[in-house]
Structures are given as C-alpha cells and as structure tokens.
Amino acid sequence: xxxxxxxxxxxxxxxxxxxxxxxxxxxxxxxxxxxxxxxxxxxxxxxxxxxxxxxxxxxxxxxxxxxxxxxxxxxxxxxxxxxxxxxxxxxxxxxxxxxxxxxxxxxxxxxxxxxxxxxxxxxxxxxxxxxxxxxxxxxxxxxxxxxxxxxxxxxxxxxxxxxxxxxxxxxxxxxxxxxxxxxxxxxxxxxxxxxxxxxxxxxxxxxxxxxxxxxxxxxxxxxxxxxxxxxxxxxxxxxxxxxxxxxxxxxxxxxxxxxxxxxxxxxxxxxxxxxxxxxxxxxxxxxxxxxxxxxxxxxxxxxxxxxxxxxxxxxxxxxxxxxxxxxxxxxxxxxxxxxxxxxxxxxxxxxxxxxxxxxxxxxxxxxxxxxxxxxxxxxxxxxxxxxxxxxxxxxxxxxxxxxxxxxxxxxxxxxxxxxxxxxxxxxxxxxxxxxxxxxxxxxxxxxxxxxxxxxxxxxxxxxxxxxxxxxxxx
Amino acid sequence: xxxxxxxxxxxxxxxxxxxxxxxxxxxxxxxxxxxxxxxxxxxxxxxxxxxxxxxxxxxxxxxxxxxxxxxxxxxxxxxxxxxxxxxxxxxxxxxxxxx
Numbered sequence: 001x002x003x004x005x006x007x008x009x010x011x012x013x014x015x016x017x018x019x020x021x022x023x024x025x026x027x028x029x030x031x032x033x034x035x036x037x038x039x040x041x042x043x044x045x046x047x048x049x050x051x052x053x054x055x056x057x058x059x060x061x062x063x064x065x066x067x068x069x070x071x072x073x074x075x076x077x078x079x080x081x082x083x084x085x086x087x088x089x090x091x092x093x094x095x096x097x098x099x100x101x102x103x104x105x106x107x108x109x110x111x112x113x114x115x116x117x118x119x120x121x122x123x124x125x126x127x128x129x130x131x132x133x134x135x136x137x138x139x140x141x142x143x144x145x146x147x148x149x150x151x152x153x154x155x156x157x158x159x160x161x162x163x164x165x166x167x168x169x170x171x172x173x174x175x176x177x178x179x180x181x182x183x184x185x186x187x188x189x190x191x192x193x194x195x196x197x198x199x200x201x202x203x204x205x206x207x208x209x210x211x212x213x214x215x216x217x218x219x220x221x222x223x224x225x226x227x228x229x230x231x232x233x234x235x236x237x238x239x240x241x242x243x244x245x246x247x248x249x250x251x252x253x254x255x256x257x258x259x260x261x262x263x264x265x266x267x268x269x270x271x272x273x274x275x276x277x278x279x280x281x282x283x284x285x286x287x288x289x290x291x292x293x294x295x296x297x298x299x300x301x302x303x304x305x306x307x308x309x310x311x312x313x314x315x316x317x318x319x320x321x322x323x324x325x326x327x328x329x330x331x332x333x334x335x336x337x338x339x340x341x342x343x344x345x346x347x348x349x350x351x352x353x354x355x356x357x358x359x360x361x362x363x364x365x366x367x368x369x370x371x372x373x374x375x376x377x378x379x380x381x382x383x384x385x386x387x388x389x390x391x392x393x394x395x396x397x398x399x400x401x402x403x404x405x406x407x408x409x410x411x412x413x414x415x416x417x418x419x420x421x422x423x424x425x426x427x428x429x430x431x432x433x434x435x436x437x438x439x440x441x442x443x444x445x446x447x448x449x450x451x452x453x454x455x456x457x458x459x460x461x462x463x464x465x466x467x468x469x470x471x472x473x474x
Numbered sequence: 475x476x477x478x479x480x481x482x483x484x485x486x487x488x489x490x491x492x493x494x495x496x497x498x499x500x501x502x503x504x505x506x507x508x509x510x511x512x513x514x515x516x517x518x519x520x521x522x523x524x525x526x527x528x529x530x531x532x533x534x535x536x537x538x539x540x541x542x543x544x545x546x547x548x549x550x551x552x553x554x555x556x557x558x559x560x561x562x563x564x565x566x567x568x569x570x571x572x573x
Binding site: 106 | 509510512515516520538546548549555
C-alpha cells in the first residue's frame with residue numbers, strides 16, 4: 001500500500017471534521033472546538049493532497065501559492081478590526097469564489113487538450129466558473145460598499161434590468177454553445193476564447209447583481225454569495241470527481257442558504273425583495289415627507305450634562321447599540337456607563353436588533369468584547385414589550401432599526417421591517433454624529449419626536465462625557 | 475451517465491440534507507461566526523487548486539494555477555483565523571462580583 005492510496009481516507013476524515021465543525025459552530029459551548037476541528041480536517045486534506053500524482057509536477061508553484069495566500073490571509077485576519085469583520089468575510093469569500101473559477105478554467109483547458117470534453121463534466125465546469133466568478137466580483141463589490149470605497153447607496157440607472165438580463169442571457173447562450181460542442185465532440189469557435197468571454201460575463205454579472213443593492217442589505221448579500229461559493233466549489237468537485245470538494249462545498253451551500261433566509265426574515269423581506277427590491281430607490285416622497293419643519297416639529301439637542309441627569313434619575317434604562325457604536329469602538333465606554341448606572345441601582349439592559357451592526361450576532365460579539373454580561377442582551381422580541389416601561393432609551397449609533405416609519409409609513413422603503421420600539425420609551429436620548437441619514441439612506445422620524453433628545457458627537461466621546469458628568473454628580 | 479457521476483450526484487444530494495440538518499438550530503449570536511466558519515470550509519477549493527495547479531504547461535497555466543492556490547489558501551487561513559478571533563470573544567470570563 002502506497003501513501004497515495006491513503007488519500008481518500010484522509011479526505012473522508014476531512015469530510016467528517018467539516019460536518020462536526022459545522023455542528024460545533026451551531027452551539028456557543030462547542031463553537032471554538034468546532035472551528036478548530038474543521039481547521040484540522042482542512043490541514044489533513046491539504047497534507048494528503050501533496051501525495052496525489054496530479055500534484056507532483058507543481059509542488060514549487062503550490063508551495064509558493066500557499067506561502068503568499070497563507071500570509072495574506074493570516075495577516076488580513078489578524079489585523080482587521082472587529083467592526084470590519086463583515087467586509088473581511090466578504091473578501092475571503094470572494095477569494096474562494098475566484099479560486100473555484102480558476103480551477104474550472106484550468107480543468108476545462110486540460111479536458112480540451114486531452115480531447116475529452118464530456119457533457120456532465122463540462123456542465124459542472126461551466127457552473128463552477130460562472131457561479132465562482134459571480135461570487136468573486138460580487139464579493140468584491142460588497143467589500144467595496146462596506147469599506148466605503150464604493151457608494152453604499154443602491155446604484156441604479158434606467159434600463160438596468162435590461163443590461164443585467166442581457167448579461168445573464170449572453171452567459172447562458174455561450175454556455176449552451178460550449179455544452180453543445182461538448183456533446184458534438186468539437187466546439188465550433190476556439191473554446192478557450194469562449195471560456196474567456198464567459199468568465200468576463202460572469203464577473204460583469206456579479207457586479208451588476210450587487211451594485212443595485214443598498215449597503216444595509218450587504219449582510220444578506222454576503223451570506224448569499226457565501227452559499228454561491230460553496231455551490232461553485234461543489235461543482236468544481238464534480239469536475240474533478242473529488243467527493244471531498246462536493247461534500248464540503250454542498251454543506252456550505254446549504255448552510256449559507258439557511259443563514260441567508262434567516263437574515264432576510266429578520267428584516268421581514270423576501271430574498272427576492274433584497275436582490276431586486278427598492279431599498280434606496282424608494283419614491284422620493286417617502287423620505288421627503290419626513291424632513292424637519294414640514295409639520296412644525298423640530299429636533300431637540302441636549303448636552304452631555306443633561307443626558308447624565310436624565311440617566312441618573314432613571315430606574316430603567318435600555319441601551320440600543322448600533323453600527324455607530326461599533327465604528328467609534330465605544331463598547332468599553334458603554335460598559336463603564338452601564339456599571340456607573342448599575343451602581344446607583346438602575347437597571348440597564350441592551351436591546352439587540354437582529355441586524356444591529358450590519359450582521360446577525362455582530363453586535364453581540366462587540367459587546368462581549370467589552371465584557372458586557374450575556375444575560376443583559378435581549379433580542380428584539382424580548383425587549384420590545386419593555387420599552388413603554390423604560391425611563392430612558394439610549395440609542396447609540398443606531399438609526400434605521402429604530403425608525404418608526406417602518407411601522408407607520410407604507411411609503412417608506414423600510415416599511416414592514418421589524419424595528420425596536422424605541423419611540424415607546426418615556427424619554428429617548430439619541431447619540432449620533434450628525435443628522436446624516438442611516439445606511440438605508442432615509443430620514444428617521446424618531447428624531448422629530450418631542451420625547452427625543454439628540455446628543456450630537458462621536459459615540460465614544462459622547463458616552464465618555466456622560467460618564468464624566470455622572471461621576472461628577474455622584 | 476457513468477456510475478462514477480451517479481455516485482457523485484448521490485453524494486451531492488445527501489450532503490444537501492446533511493447541510494440543512496446540521497445547522498438548522500443556531501442562536502442568532504452565532505450567525506456571524508457560523509457564516510465565517512462555513513466560509514473557511516469552502517476554502518477546501520484549495521485542494522482542487524493544488525490538483526490542477528500544474529494541469530496546463532506553460533506560463534499562463536502556471537500563473538493561473540499559482541493564483542488559484544493563493545486565493546484558496548487566503549480563503550482557508552483567513553476564514554479560520556477570523557472565525558477563531560470572533561469566537562474568542564465568547565469565551566467564558568470570570569463573572570463580575572455583585573457589589
């Protein structure tokens with residue numbers, strides 16, 4: 001028995017570790033272990049692959065590639081701030097999609113050289129190429145939007161559907177030509193030229209798919225693209241007749257689909273609505289109707305001192321953290337504020353919207369980083385009935401998830417999205433840098449509420465000042 | 475269809491069911507780490523990249539093979555490390571003493 005015959009055994013072990021890993025990641029107590037089990041399986045699979053016959057000619061190239069990719073991945077993952085996690089996941093996901101597309105191109109070229117084009121394998125190769133390409137460019141756009149390189153607003157122009165549909169149709173048509181060629185035994189045009197054009201079309205389609213989607217929906221998009229990459233990897237597995245790739249890719253495709261559905265559900269919208277819907281492209285009337293002054297209401301601004309007094313005399317405070325808190329890295333200051341209030345006998349709880357901080361669970365991660373006890377964090381369903389009893393709702397850098405227009409204004413682009421009922425609290429303090437609209441690009445009626453006081457400033461500084469005032473008063 | 479291809483389709487279909495079942499109940503706190511962990515797992519494409527890295531002789535084939543391995547490795551390493559960092563935040567800490 002040679003080492004090479006043990007490769008399938010190693011792949012089987014890796015397959016099992018991936019299933020155990022995903023299962024472990026589903027529960028808080030086993031998540032760390034689950035992740036490490038899957039990583040170990042990955043290492044076993046890669047080590048075993050070095051013994052495969054097909055690999056022998058390319059060991060230097062592979063080692064160089066692993067060195068470059070490994071350093072890039074490790075450094076990127078270590079230095080990224082916790083707040084930039086969503087775009088980092090997008091970036092790594094795009095890398096996987098790109099790798100799947102490249103594998104498809106290389107395998108297709110090898111099959112042509114061998115004169116062994118066959119329908120099933122060609123279909124799988126084309127799917128790996130197209131889905132991987134879409135995932136690559138789509139993830140790149142999602143990264144750009146979250147990083148602020150590309151405008152996070154939904155990018156729309158007239159005839160957009162026509163262009164996107166045209167790209168899809170052209171991709172499908174050329175793929176059919178290649179498939180027909182595979183069946184007939186010869187592709188009419190230079191096959192690699194066709195593949196090059198299909199690759200470009202797939203990349204263009206990924207861009208066209210994600211550009212019209214607003215930044216607020218990016219988590220759903222990243223999750224969807226994650227599932228896409230899984231599927232692309234599974235298709236590459238069909239092409240290479242490699243069970244490990246098929247199982248691992250499919251597992252991710254299935255899990256990504258479930259997660260995507262959960263996220264869309266949290267925003268009370270169908271996936272179709274996210275992909276083709278109208279965030280940001282809503283009729284101007286919806287947003288314009290809510291601007292200050294229209295009906296005599298205006299914004300009330302308060303100082304940190306007033307905010308401290310308001311908080312100091314409260315019994316019951318609910319903190320509503322949002323992305324602004326994450327960007328300002330204010331979680332430790334918030335913890336300090338909460339400790340101060342609790343030492344005065346005030347109840348402090350945290351209301352976590354399902355998509356607070358741009359991704360489900362993202363805000364929990366950030367607050368856990370500041371040692372905020374897990375049992376003080378409440379889901380939207382748990383905390384919403386509590387708002388009428390709260391003396392103060394302290395909104396820190398959250399915007400769209402508190403906008404009452406989602407409940408009351410059918411013209412609003414976020415109408416129907418479940419929100420935190422912040423407006424039902426006795427008093428509302430909103431810490432916000434400016435009156436700039438939130439990620440969805442619309443105004444927030446909450447700020448015009450007579451009960452609402454705006455404390456303008458960077459979340460970290462503003463909370464810090466409130467803490468100082470509270471300490472002075474004590 | 476060859477019997478090999480049929481086996482592959484069987485594996486695919488069964489994996490879909492496993493994928494749905496294995497993560498169907500997840501607390502929302504873990505959604506982001508789970509997505510990131512799944513993201514790392516599809517980095518298994520690195521094995522595919524290794525297998526085709528030297529499939530095409532000549533500079534273009536080598537460059538494409540090299541890039542495939544780079545991207546696949548970045549996906550694997552970055553994915554697992556980021557997930558581990560996220561999960562480190564959830565580690566049990568000594569509970570604060572009530573005052």
